[in-house]
Amino acid sequence: MDDRPITEQHRTLGALLRLSYESMQKEVYGALAARGFPEIRPAHSAVFRHLGPAGSRLTTLAERAGMTKQSMAYLVEGLQAAGHLRSVPDSSDGRARIVRLTARGEAVLAALLALSAEVEARVAERIGEKRAGRLRRALELWVAAIEGEAP
Amino acid sequence: MDDRPITEQHRTLGALLRLSYESMQKEVYGALAARGFPEIRPAHSAVFRHLGPAGSRLTTLAERAGMTKQSMAYLVEGLQAAGHLRSVPDSSDGRARIVRLTARGEAVLAALLALSAEVEARVAERIGEKRAGRLRRALELWVAAIEGEAP
DNA sequence: TCCTTTCGTCAGATTAACTGACTATATATC
DNA sequence: GATATATAGTCAGTTAATCTGACGAAAGGA
Numbered sequence: 001m002d003d004r005p006i007t008e009q010h011r012t013l014g015a016l017l018r019l020s021y022e023s024m025q026k027e028v029y030g031a032l033a034a035r036g037f038p039e040i041r042p043a044h045s046a047v048f049r050h051l052g053p054a055g056s057r058l059t060t061l062a063e064r065a066g067m068t069k070q071s072m073a074y075l076v077e078g079l080q081a082a083g084h085l086r087s088v089p090d091s092s093d094g095r096a097r098i099v100r101l102t103a104r105g106e107a108v109l110a111a112l113l114a115l116s117a118e119v120e121a122r123v124a125e126r127i128g129e130k131r132a133g134r135l136r137r138a139l140e141l142w143v144a145a146i147e148g149e150a151p
Numbered sequence: 152m153d154d155r156p157i158t159e160q161h162r163t164l165g166a167l168l169r170l171s172y173e174s175m176q177k178e179v180y181g182a183l184a185a186r187g188f189p190e191i192r193p194a195h196s197a198v199f200r201h202l203g204p205a206g207s208r209l210t211t212l213a214e215r216a217g218m219t220k221q222s223m224a225y226l227v228e229g230l231q232a233a234g235h236l237r238s239v240p241d242s243s244d245g246r247a248r249i250v251r252l253t254a255r256g257e258a259v260l261a262a263l264l265a266l267s268a269e270v271e272a273r274v275a276e277r278i279g280e281k282r283a284g285r286l287r288r289a290l291e292l293w294v295a296a297i298e299g300e301a302p
Numbered sequence: 303t304c305c306t307t308t309c310g311t312c313a314g315a316t317t318a319a320c321t322g323a324c325t326a327t328a329t330a331t332c
Numbered sequence: 333g334a335t336a337t338a339t340a341g342t343c344a345g346t347t348a349a350t351c352t353g354a355c356g357a358a359a360g361g362a
Contacts, residue, residue: 003203005215006260012267013274014179015200016290017172023297024165043318049166052154059340064156069341071319078317095327095340109157116163123164126296127289135289138282139167145277146174194349210309220310222350229348246309246358 027122028115037108039082047075047085047099048109055100057090084108178273179266188259190233198226198236198250199260206251208241235259 007015025042032040050056050064062072076099079085084105090096101109124132158166176193183191201207201215213223227250230236235256241247252260275283 003205003207003211005201005207006204007200007264011291011294012264013271013287013290014172014175014267016287016294017168017175019294019297020290021165021168021172023294024168028165041317049158050156053157054154056154056156057340060154067318068320070321070343073341074318090340093328093340095325097341113158113163116165120164123293127292131285131289131292134282134285135293136164136167138278138286138289139164139171140162141278141282142274142286143162143167143170143174146170192348208309218349219351221312221352224310225349241309244309244359248310 024116024119024123027119028112031115031118032108032111035111037111039078040084040108040112044075044079045112046072047079048105048112051099051101051109055088055098057096058099059096061099079105175267175270175274178270179263182266182269183259183262186262188262190229191235191259191263195226195230196263197223198230199256199263202250202252202260206239206249208247209250210247212250230256 029040029042032038046065046067047061050061052060058072058076059069061076062069065072076085076087080087080099083102085099086102087097087099090098120132120136123135127135180191180193183189197216197218198212201212203211207215209223209227210220212227213220216223227236227238231238231250234253236250237253238248238250241249271283271287274286278286
């Protein structure tokens, strides 16, 4: 077929980010499934990323993750049903509940962080230690600029 | 509240990629809406990215985008209804149709490429020309490695 | 000609988000 | 202290973007 895509050599920065992000996600969640947590999906990271060490309220989680309470409740519900979270009443506020990690949930968080570091190390192997370091620092700068604009 | 997230200083590479990718996407599709194409959503890029200049078959598009024919058909349907695509019978195969861009579709593709370049230039302003160049090259290397592994 | 593969569609399910409306509890104001 | 307003979480319903399975029609090979 002589029907090559139009955007053949035109790889936008967005496309590069998407491809690398998706590959990383695939590796991390694939490995997590292999380690015994096949029920954890990428969307769940919104919960793990934003939970405080002593647990957090649903509303707080939703706010941090930039999503609605309802959407966060849906994610928490799934993780709770799978035994990664438990939720206890907030003694200081009768309306609220505190969501916190179970032991199994702690294991998932630890595995997620470990696997991310592993994948990052594998990237460094592939493109070079130095370049990988600069890649990370460039992204950190960029993200800081984004967060400075829209806090 | 002394309930900061666990992953506070632990920004994984995946998180950095996600944040920058999402910010870029938001800028590009926001600007695209402002330019008169509010109906174009990020998922549609799977179509624009993979269409050949003379149009392509649905099956080809799906294969290139790494999704099912049904999913691609759903995206194409929306773009067709909005007048960005038309589909004509494939003269060489009675089962197939060729999907191609209308003038309006060409305008969207051009705008997408232009806006991506604009955002990339804005990133260079924020983090420095040199660093942005290295960022792009590091990502290109990484993506090449990914594609070398799983072709 | 007959068998198998391929192209696209129909039908239905799932995931991950959304909006709007609501209850119960807290907090602030008079 | 009574009343008004704000906040925490839930219920119900919707949408977008994927998936799987089953299928009819056309093409291609033996």
